[in-house]
Amino acid sequence: MAKSLMIQGTMSNAGKSLLAAGLCRIFAQDGYSVAPFKSQNMALNSFITADGHEMGRAQVVQAEAAKKAPDIRMNPILLKPTSDKGSQVIVGGSPIGNLTASEYFKYKQALIPEILNAYESLSEENDIIVIEGAGSPAEINLKQMDIVNMGLAQMVKAPVLLAGDIDRGGVFASLFGTVMLLDEVERKYIKGTIINKFRGDVEILKPGLHMLEELIHIPVAGVVPYLSVDLEDEDSLSDRFKRRRAAVLxxxxxxxxxxxxxxxxxxxxxxxxxxxxxxxxxxxxxxxxxxxxxxxxxxxxxxxxxxxxxxxxxxxxxxxxxxxxxxxxxxxxxxxxxxxxxxxxxxxxxxxxxxxxxxxxxxxxxxxxxxxxxxxxxxxxxxxxxxxxxxxxxxxxxxxxxxxxxxxxxxxxxxxxxxxxxxxxxxxxxxxxxxxxxxxxxxxxxxxxxxxxxxxxxxxxxxxxxxxxxxLHYYKDTAFKLKEYKERQYDLLADALRQSLDMEFIYRIIEEGINI
Missing domain, CATH: 3.40.50.880 (Class I glutamine amidotransferase (GATase) domain)
Known part of the structure; x- marks a missing residue:
């Protein structure tokens, strides 16, 4: 059975998807058979696998980073919002109907066998599973029914790295607050924190890192800079919608x-x-x-x-x-x-x-x-x-x-x-x-x-x-080669994470796993 590592975030858009993709590429480069996993994804950007199953594109990106073909087991549940209060629910790659948020909340625990079957099947074929959480694990009104953050970590015994987005401000408060809202058992699953999307001099940040470690008794696994790699975005949060281009032809x-x-x-x-x-x-x-x-x-x-x-x-x-x-x-x-x-x-x-x-x-x-x-x-x-x-x-x-x-x-x-x-x-x-x-x-x-x-x-x-x-004329030698470009981006992402994360520490927590 595979070892596991889970990336959770203090909020949506903390960079979980990108961190998971980068770690998938690192483990693949290091010779491991690795696969991504997200039990439940909510997105309107989806993909059809070779066998006709529908899954979220974030896990497709992670699969490409892991040098694997996209597989529905990597994302067994996909929610595609149809309105502010409801979504089409896709289980195992096929739609089962539209449910309101309250209907899905009552129904979702019935999906745990589907989640575990997908995870265990992937685990039998790989050395490492990189799991991505969703939103925040500290949604205290949802914790008892959780199947995607700490609930999933406990089901599969996955050590967790908790990422916070410093670019939005308040990263120490969000990391501290998230940990404090977890119960004692849940905190034991968090083995490290990550400061993500940092701009500036890390030396100025270091006193804050030491204070955070003393407050929550969890080591900082690294400070990841704001990266310029070009990979797909989560749909509703993409900054592509806000970009304004300079003069173009x-x-x-x-x-x-x-x-x-x-x-x-x-x-x-x-x-x-x-x-x-x-x-x-x-x-x-x-x-x-x-x-x-x-x-x-x-x-x-x-x-x-x-x-x-x-x-x-x-x-x-x-x-x-x-x-x-x-x-x-x-x-x-x-x-x-x-x-x-x-x-x-x-x-x-x-x-x-x-x-x-x-x-x-x-x-x-x-x-x-x-x-x-x-x-x-x-x-x-x-x-x-x-x-x-x-x-x-x-x-x-x-x-x-x-x-x-x-x-x-x-x-x-x-x-x-x-x-x-x-x-x-x-x-x-x-x-x-x-x-x-x-x-x-x-x-x-x-x-x-x-x-x-x-x-x-x-x-x-x-x-x-x-x-x-x-x-005007568009020259053939300037034509864009998508596959080559993507591979360069995955490698650049992996290089950046190797430089900013303590990979020796990360490999150690993967090997030790969870013994609770």
Whole structure:
């Protein structure tokens, strides 16, 4: 059975995910078979594994850092918020329904066998399991029903490193307060603390570290600097939404929907040389971009109404009328259609008028589509016609299907699921494939495929087309290579943690484990 190490935080966004990823890479570099684990994740950024299971992307990042294929056992429970008070609950990679917060609170302990089965199965195949907690372990109203922080640490006997975010201020108070709100047995599980996101001279901080150790009788395992590594963010807390770019050659505006999902699709676009990515919430921010992208949404109808009410829909329609490109991904693709129908009340029930930019209708279904796809484009029109013949791969997560209302649209279709080849072909004679994955009409493009921009060929063609439209040229030798870039980032993260953490101490607490 594997040894374990758990990373908890004094609050959300304390840096748990990044620390866990970095430790996964360190242990992998040191020759250990390592796997990440998070019993329950709440996120709208999700991923489909090779066997069709849905899991949080934070554990996908950690799996890549550990040099392992993403596995649903790494994240057995995923909560995808559908409103301020409820979430879709995904267990073992499959949705079991929507529950309110109070309903899930009463239900979640029934999921402990699922959690332990996943953990124990991973443990049998690895040397070390790096576990990530969620939020704070000191939520005193939730402690008795905890399955993700100290409750999980006690179930699997995992030593804990407690991280605090000094960048927000009050790190000593948050570390001290968290420890003091734990009971005596829980405190014994915390073997060290980490000061995370530090800027400045560590020598000035050292007196505070010594005082903290004397107060809580737990050693400080390290002070981690504010890192500039470029890895995926947790969705609702991403600072990507707030960034403002300097003058750029190509301006790409992504609509920041209230329930935006899988915005990680667009991280790779930031690496187009000369391009700037903006997340837009109001029509006054839209300006005159070269490309508008409407992303995925956990509630397509509600987010379409939001765009309609705040003027963004009108702004997008004006942009499209100027023959400028619009790309819709997943929920954004559904919004581009003429009609969205919800006969089974998957979201709100009934019908709603879409944006009318694609001659198609989306009908929500009871079952969620969860599959990986790969293939080639063909007969693509408009500004991105250079995509024809190019390969892509990705995954789909959506409720419902989108089918054309009239001919003369171009359709991406995949009738064989994971193993089938996905192609882009023109509809003829009113016939259509069993399952529609996307279509285009002029410079309006829609697809259900997440990760479609990750292909180097696809990214280059999109960049080149946008540059050419402005009389510029995008050179092939500047094209971005995503996999190589990610590997460098994981190694940089591991190097930074080796320099700032006491790895000898960390290996020792892993070896000693918990004997309580």
């Amino acid at each position: 190509i301006d790409i505006a992504v609509i920041h929907l209230p329930r935006i999902a899988n915005f990680t699709d667009f991280n790779v676009l930031e690496h187009i040389e000369g391009a700037g990515i903006r997340y837009v919430e109001r029509v006054g921010e839209l300006g005159a971009p070269d490309l508008i992208i409407i992303p995925g949404s956990k509630n397509t109808i509600a987010d379409l109404k939001w765009m309609r009410e705040n003027g963004l829909e009108a702004g997008i329609l004006k942009h499209a009328a100027q023959d400028k490109p619009v790309i819709g991904i997943c929920g954004g693709y559904q919004m581009l259609c003429e009609v969205i129908s919800d006969p089974f009340c998957v979201e709100q029930g009934g019908h709603i008028r879409g944006m009318g930019l694609l001659k198609a209708e989306t009908v929500f279904e009871k079952e969620k589509t969860r599959t990986r796809v790969n293939g080639t484009f063909s007969d693509v029109g408009g500004i991105f016609k250079g995509l024809s013949g190019k390969s892509f791969e990705g995954y789909e997560i959506h409720m419902g299907q989108t089918l054309p209302i009239r001919n003369r649209n171009t359709l991406i279709h995949n009738s064989e699921g994971v193993s089938g080849e996905t192609s882009l072909s023109t509809l003829k004679g009113g016939n259509c494939p069993e399952k529609s994955d996307g279509m285009c009409s002029g410079n309006i493009y829609g697809t259900y495929v997440h990760g479609i921009f990750d292909s180097e060929e696809v990214l280059f063609e999109i960049a080149q087309a946008l540059m050419n439209r402005k009389g």
